[in-house]
Each structure stands twice: as structure tokens, then as C-alpha cells.
Amino acid sequence: MYTEFVGIALTFGLAILLAIPFGKFIAQTFSGEKTFADPFFNPFEKIIFSVSGIDPTREMNWKQQLKAMLGLNFLWFGLCYLVLLCQGFLPLNPDGNPSMSPDLAFNTAISFVVNCNLQHYSGESGLSYFGQLLLMFLQFVSAATGIAAAATVFNAMKERTTQTLGNFYNYFVKSCTRVLLPLAVVIAIFLAFNGTPMTFDGKDKITTLQGDSVEVSRGPAAAFVSIKHLGTNGGGFFGANSAHPLENPNYFTNCVELWAQLIIPFSMIFALGFYLKRKKIAYVIFGVMTIGFLLLVIPTVVSEINGNPALSKMGISQTGAMEGKEVRFGAPMTGFWSIATTVISTGSVNGMHDSTMPVSGAMQLLAMMVNAFYGGCGVGFLNFYIFIILAVFISGLMVGRTPEFLGKKIEAREVKIAAFIAILHPLLILSGTALAAHFAASDTEMGYWLDGKASGWLNNPGAHGFSEMLYENTSSAANNGSGFEGLADNNPFWNILTGILLWLGRFIPIIGPVAIAGLLAKKKFIPESSGTLKTDTTIFGIMVFAVIAIIAALSFFPALALGPLAEYFS
Amino acid sequence: MLRLTLVLIVIFCIYYPLMVFGVAQAAPNNGKGEILTIDGKTVGYKRIGQKFDKPGFFWGRPSAVDYNAAGSAGSNKGPSNPDYLIQVQKRIDAFLVAHPYLKKSDVPADIVTASGSGLDPHISPQAALIQVKRVAKERNLDESKVRSLVEKHIEKPTVAGTETVNVLELNLELQQLKHSNISK
Numbered sequence: 001m002y003t004e005f006v007g008i009a010l011t012f013g014l015a016i017l018l019a020i021p022f023g024k025f026i027a028q029t030f031s032g033e034k035t036f037a038d039p040f041f042n043p044f045e046k047i048i049f050s051v052s053g054i055d056p057t058r059e060m061n062w063k064q065q066l067k068a069m070l071g072l073n074f075l076w077f078g079l080c081y082l083v084l085l086c087q088g089f090l091p092l093n094p095d096g097n098p099s100m101s102p103d104l105a106f107n108t109a110i111s112f113v114v115n116c117n118l119q120h121y122s123g124e125s126g127l128s129y130f131g132q133l134l135l136m137f138l139q140f141v142s143a144a145t146g147i148a149a150a151a152t153v154f155n156a157m158k159e160r161t162t163q164t165l166g167n168f169y170n171y172f173v174k175s176c177t178r179v180l181l182p183l184a185v186v187i188a189i190f191l192a193f194n195g196t197p198m199t200f201d202g203k204d205k206i207t208t209l210q211g212d213s214v215e216v217s218r219g220p221a222a223a224f225v226s227i228k229h230l231g232t233n234g235g236g237f238f239g240a241n242s243a244h245p246l247e248n249p250n251y252f253t254n255c256v257e258l259w260a261q262l263i264i265p266f267s268m269i270f271a272l273g274f275y276l277k278r279k280k281i282a283y284v285i286f287g288v289m290t291i292g293f294l295l296l297v298i299p300t301v302v303s304e305i306n307g308n309p310a311l312s313k314m315g316i317s318q319t320g321a322m323e324g325k326e327v328r329f330g331a332p333m334t335g336f337w338s339i340a341t342t343v344i345s346t347g348s349v350n351g352m353h354d355s356t357m358p359v360s361g362a363m364q365l366l367a368m369m370v371n372a373f374y375g376g377c378g379v380g381f382l383n384f385y386i387f388i389i390l391a392v393f394i395s396g397l398m399v400g401r402t403p404e405f406l407g408k409k410i411e412a413r414e415v416k417i418a419a420f421i422a423i424l425h426p427l428l429i430l431s432g433t434a435l436a437a438h439f440a441a442s443d444t445e446m447g448y449w450l451d452g453k454a455s456g457w458l459n460n461p462g463a464h465g466f467s468e469m470l471y472e473n474t475s476s477a478a479n480n481g482s483g484f485e486g487l488a489d490n491n492p493f494w495n496i497l498t499g500i501l502l503w504l505g506r507f508i509p510i511i512g513p514v515a516i517a518g519l520l521a522k523k524k525f526i527p528e529s530s531g532t533l534k535t536d537t538t539i540f541g542i543m544v545f546a547v548i549a550i551i552a553a554l555s556f557f558p559a560l561a562l563g564p565l566a567e568y569f570s
Numbered sequence: 571m572l573r574l575t576l577v578l579i580v581i582f583c584i585y586y587p588l589m590v591f592g593v594a595q596a597a598p599n600n601g602k603g604e605i606l607t608i609d610g611k612t613v614g615y616k617r618i619g620q621k622f623d624k625p626g627f628f629w630g631r632p633s634a635v636d637y638n639a640a641g642s643a644g645s646n647k648g649p650s651n652p653d654y655l656i657q658v659q660k661r662i663d664a665f666l667v668a669h670p671y672l673k674k675s676d677v678p679a680d681i682v683t684a685s686g687s688g689l690d691p692h693i694s695p696q697a698a699l700i701q702v703k704r705v706a707k708e709r710n711l712d713e714s715k716v717r718s719l720v721e722k723h724i725e726k727p728t729v730a731g732t733e734t735v736n737v738l739e740l741n742l743e744l745q746q747l748k749h750s751n752i753s754k
């Protein structure tokens with residue numbers, strides 16, 4: 001057991017340690033300072049910009065930035081939707097997998113464009129290698145979209161008054177070439193040498209030692225698995241995601257995959273400190289996030305180690321809650337991963353969340369409901385930014401001063417946007433869950449929307465069944481992508497419902513912070529005085545934490561009480 | 571925008587995977603997955619568990635996909651699901667019938683619960699050791715010989731990790747032992 005904790009501590013520690021220099025590199029990249037990597041990347045980027053006809057030095061205001069971002073994303077959605085609809089006839093399909101149904105293609109295309117990777121199919125039978133490669137493209141560019149949006153907000157937070165916030169395409173392309181691609185190559189090669197396949201051959205038919213005849217799915221998985229973690233995407237090459245022994249062959253690869261999903265979200269926070277030359281603010285933000293993370297991790301790991309009390313009652317020896325877990329990872333690591341993947345919006349799993357203990361399920365849900373501790377590539381910071389704005393506003397009211405953040409007055413318009421974004425998340429989750437629960441409770445005949453009655457989509461009865469629906473909606477709105485996978489979700493009802501939640505849950509929380517930042521950047525800069533509320537102090541950190549806790553607790557407690565808490569107390 | 575998208579598709583869908591593919595040619599079995607063979611014939615993939623429920627073999631964990639790696643999945647049963655609990659009780663009973671020399675408290679959770687992928691190649695060392703007596707008897711082998719084989723296959727972490735036994739590799743070596751015939 002002791003060695004299992006060593007793995008967790010080493011991975012987490014190394015992610016923090018390496019995030020500091022990497023954050024510095026990201027900050028230098030976005031502020032246009034010279035870095036050691038310039039001679040290598042500059043010619044490569046020059047080619048990309050000149051072939052695409054983009055001038056990366058053209059200054060854009062926040063509206064132009066958002067237009068560029070949304071334009072690209074719509075284009076990718078359309079392209080991906082078409083390919084998934086026709087993949088059965090396209091090349092690179094050795095297993096002869098069929099094209100997707102329109103509703104599944106709609107859900108899958110959105111899901112990968114918005115960096116969620118909610119998968120209502122299994123990779124082995126639901127995608128051709130052509131489809132997998134195109135989704136891998138989206139795993140890069142969706143992560144880069146988030147990082148670029150964060151870079152825009154960083155730029156707006158500088159101490160000056162400006163209309164323009166740099167060039168979106170410049171941030172975006174450099175996120176691809178400098179942040180994502182180099183690490184992706186290294187990790188993909190590491191995985192390939194540890195047993196993850198990287199081949200374009202189809203399924204292999206074998207006769208087992210005992211004499212059974214089975215097939216083994218393969219494919220270009222190493223390249224896919226690497227970016228799925230780095231880009232906090234989380235979509236698995238195979239159905240079982242990183243629980244699959246080819247996708248995550250051993251304990252060491254598991255640590256590397258865990259590290260890969262932590263590194264960029266961690267680095268982005270430190271990058272903010274280096275970018276603004278205010279390291280303290282980065283430490284305060286990172287501290288708040290880490291405390292929130294640990295508060296979710298500890299109960300989860302403890303309840304997973306203790307195992308299922310119902311099985312203890314049967315008299316067997318508990319080695320952790322092993323249902324849905326792999327022996328090579330063990331209960332502590334799987335518990336830790338389940339919170340890392342839900343706090344960060346990765347959503348890859350190395351064990352099945354549906355079979356975890358009720359306390360763990362509650363913590364996984366809470367992690368996605370807050371959605372601001374570390375968070376996904378770039379967007380984690382954007383979500384946290386909203387809470388900062390709200391905390392500044394509330395603290396300003398408490399001490400009776402005009403609220404200011406980094407020398408800019410926060411006024412009605414910014415607070416309205418922030419409040420709207422903060423309320424949107426519970427609104428999407430709870431209305432989606434209410435709709436699904438209504439149908440399931442009255443067991444409606446669903447017609448076009450589902451082949452059969454609504455309760456048929458549940459894999460477990462009672463409170464746990466409710467948790468399955470709550471989890472699916474939460475995971476969609478938080479753009480997470482993990483699931484209580486017992487839910488039968490490949491049908492028009494879930495494909496279309498979650499598709500809409502995914503779209504709204506992605507772009508509105510990007511548009512909001514960029515708009516706030518753009519509006520603030522235009523305002524007059526007020527130098528710090530003795531009357532300024534300092535935002536890089538522990539007290540302010542506690543204030544932000546309180547705002548997050550109150551909003552999450554008030555909005556979500558009733559839903560959690562009906563699901564995992566009811567299961568725990570029964 | 572279209573041109574930028576096309577350039578990036580060339581980089582990420584062609585250049586990047588081909589580069590990894592090229593390097594992976596130097597990986598075990600050219601990146602097609604590590605295989606195990608007897609006399610040149612493939613009997614399995616090292617990382618992919620196989621179904622073992624016949625006499626003379628060490629048994630692996632229950633699987634939601636019956637160890638057919640054409641797919642992969644866990645059971646996704648919730649911890650309080652009554653049908654699930656009945657199913658586990660049945661597995662415990664069946665295991666005790668096959669191993670009448672065991673007490674209930676000897677049986678570790680992993681051998682009666684399904685894995686996340688349905689393809690878990692491993693069991694815990696405890697789950698392997700409790701099967702030694704049965705396997706030795708069914709193969710007419712010395713218990714001590716089988717036990718030392720299991721001990722040889724226990725993978726212990728040096729710094730970080732879990733203790734595991736790869737059931738397929740264990741059974742493969744068992745199969746190749748001299749005089750290792752399954753008595754009917």
C-alpha cells in the first residue's frame with residue numbers, strides 16, 4: 001500500500017515542480033519575449049502563418065478575437081460532423097466500422113470541438129482510424145483554443161489602458177506548436193515503448209491459451225492517448241478509456257498520463273504570475289485551487305481504500321473497492337485519478353466511476369460542479385476568473401469601497417456578466433437533470449428519442465440511478481467527458497440534450513471572461529493606493545474560496561442529496 | 571480560417587501520427603502490441619487478460635466483456651445495487667466450492683469483482699496464492715513447485731506501484747512445465 005502512495009505523491013509533486021519553469025516558458029511565449037526555443041519554432045510557425053495567410057502581429061480587440069475563435073470552432077464542427085457521418089465509406093477502416101447516426105455524430109463532433117470528449121460510442125466498434133485521427137486533430141486545436149482564450153485574458157490584465165489584446169491566431173498557433181505538440185510527441189513515444197499500440201492494422205484474431213477464440217482491437221492509440229491527456233480532452237481510443245490495458249499498460253504509464261493532464265492547467269496559473277510579473281497572485285490562486293482539490297481527494301481516496309461495506313459484510317478480505325478498477329493501478333491511485341480527472345476537465349478514467357463508492361461519486365460530481373480548481377487547458381483559469389470578479393465585487397461592498405481588480409474598476413456591466421456565467425452552470429446541469437429525471441420517474445414511452453421506456457437508460461436502481469443522470473448532465477455542462485457509464489446514452493435523447501449542454505457550457509464561459517477582460521482593459525488604470533483592496537493576499541484567497549463554496553453548495557446540495565448522499569445514508 | 575485548419579490537419583493528422591508511427595517501429599512487435607507465443611504461434615497479448623475458468627489454470631477476475639478484446643467495458647454496477655450484490659455472493663460461493671480448503675476471509679475482493687476494462691491481465695498476489703493448492707492438484711504437481719512459480723511471477727514495485735501477478739504469463743509458464751498435465 002505504501003508504494004501506491006509514493007506514486008501519487010511523486011506524480012503530483014513533479015507536476016507542480018515542472019509547472020513553474022513551463023509556466024515561465026508559456027508566459028514568455030505569449031508576451032513575445034525571446035525564449036531558448038525560438039530558433040527551433042520560429043521557422044516552423046512562419047510557414048504555418050504564411051500558408052494560412054495570417055499576419056500574427058495584427059492587433060485585435062476582444063470582439064474580433066471571439067469572432068476568430070467561434071469561426072474556427074464552427075468550421076471544425078461542420079467538418080467533423082460530415083466525416084463521422086461518412087466514415088464507413090472513407091479509407092483507414094480495417095475493421096469495417098459503420099458511419100455514425102446523425103444524432104451520435106452531432107454529439108461526438110460537438111463533444112470533441114468543445115474539449116469535452118463525452119463519448120457515446122466505444123472506439124473499438126464506433127470509429128474508423130480516419131475518424132480517430134480527425135478527433136485527434138480536434139484534441140489539439142480545442143485545447144489550444146482554451147489556452148489562447150486564457151492568453152487573451154492575461155493580456156487584458158496588464159497594467160495599462162488598451163482596446164486591443166494581441167492576435168488570437170498568434171496565441172492559438174503558438175499554443176499548438178510550442179505548448180502541446182512537443183510534449184505530445186515525447187509522451188506518445190514513451191507510451192509506444194511501454195506497450196500502447198501504434199499501428200494501422202485492424203483487429204487481430206487469436207486463440208487463447210485455454211482455447212477460446214477472441215479478437216484484440218488495436219490501432220494508432222499511442223499518438224491519441226498522449227494528446228488526450230495533455231490537452232485535458234480525455235476521450236479514450238478504446239471504450240474503457242485509460243482503464244484499458246493497451247491504453248494504459250502499467251503503473252508507470254498511469255503516472256505519466258496523470259502527470260500529462262496536470263501539467264498544462266498547473267502551468268497556466270504560474271504563467272499568469274510570470275506574465276503579469278505578479279508571482280504572488282499566481283501563488284494565491286494556485287493555493288486556493290490546491291486546497292479545494294485536496295478537500296475533494298482525501299475523502300475519495302479514503303472511501304475507495306475502505307472498499308464496499310456491502311462486500312465486507314459478505315466476509316471477504318477487502319483490498320479496496322475493486323469493482324471497476326484494475327489491479328495494476330489499485331484503489332488509492334484510481335481514487336486520486338478520479339478527482340484529478342474531474343477537477344481538471346479531462347474526463348479520462350482509469351477505473352469506472354459508476355462503481356465507485358457514494359462518497360467518491362459525490363466528490364467527483366462536486367469537482368465538476370465547481371469546475372474551477374485547476375480546470376481544463378486555459379478554461380480552468382477563465383472559470384476561476386469569474387469567481388475572482390465576484391469575490392472582488394462582494395468584498396468591495398463589504399468594506400464600502402468601489403471594487404477594483406488590478407487597477408481597474410469593476411462596475412455593473414462586468415458583475416452582471418460574471419453573475420450570469422456563475423448561474424449558467426447550475427442552470428444547465430439542474431434543468432438537464434430535471435428533464436431526464438422527470439422522464440425516468442414517470443417512465444415515459446420515448447418514441448423517436450429512445451427505443452423504449454425512459455427508465456431503460458438506467459443501469460442501477462434508486463438513488464444511484466439518479467446519480468447516473470446527474471453525472472451525465474454535470475459532465476456535459478462542465479465539458480468534462482467522464483461518465484457514470486452504465487447510463488445508456490447513445491440515443492437521440494441523450495445525444496441531443498448533452499450536445500446542447502456541451503455547446504452552451506463551453507462557449508458562454510469563454511465569451512464571458514474574455515468580454516469582462518476586454519471591457520476592463522479599456523478602462524482607466526488606477527494606481528494602487530492605501531485604499532485598494534489587495535487581491536494577492538491570503539485573506540482575498542479565502543474570500544474567493546468562500547464565494548466558490550457558497551455558490552456550489554447552495555446550487556447543488558439538493559441534487560447531491562438526492563443522489564450520492566441518499567445512497568451513502570441508506 | 572479554412573487554410574489554417576487545413577495546415578493544422580496536415581500537421582496533426584498526418585505529420586504527427588506518422589512520426590510517432592515511425593519511431594514506434596522500434597518498439598516491441600513494431601508497435602502492434604506485445605505478443606506471447608508458444609512455438610511461434612501467438613497465444614495472446616501480454617497486456618490483455620484472457621478468460622481462465624477451466625481446471626488446471628489460475629483464474630483471473632470476472633469480466634463484463636468475457637475477455638473478448640474486440641470491445642472493453644466495466645460492469646458499471648453501483649456499490650449498493652441489490653442484483654449486483656447477489657451476483658458477487660454467487661461468485662464467492664462458486665469460488666469457495668472450487669477451493670474448499672479456503673475460508674471466506676482468505677478471498678480478496680479483486681477475484682470476485684469485475685475490472686474496469688474487462689480485460690485486466692492481473693490479479694493480486696493473494697488471489698494467486700490461494701489458488702495454488704487447487705492448481706497443483708489438478709495438474710498432479712508438487713504444491714511447492716507451483717507456489718514457487720507464483721512467487722516468481724509476483725511483480726513487486728521498486729519505488730512506486732502495486733503488487734500484481736500477470737495471470738496469462740503465469741498460466742503460460744505453468745503450461746510449459748514438464749509433466750504438467752491436467753487430470754480429468
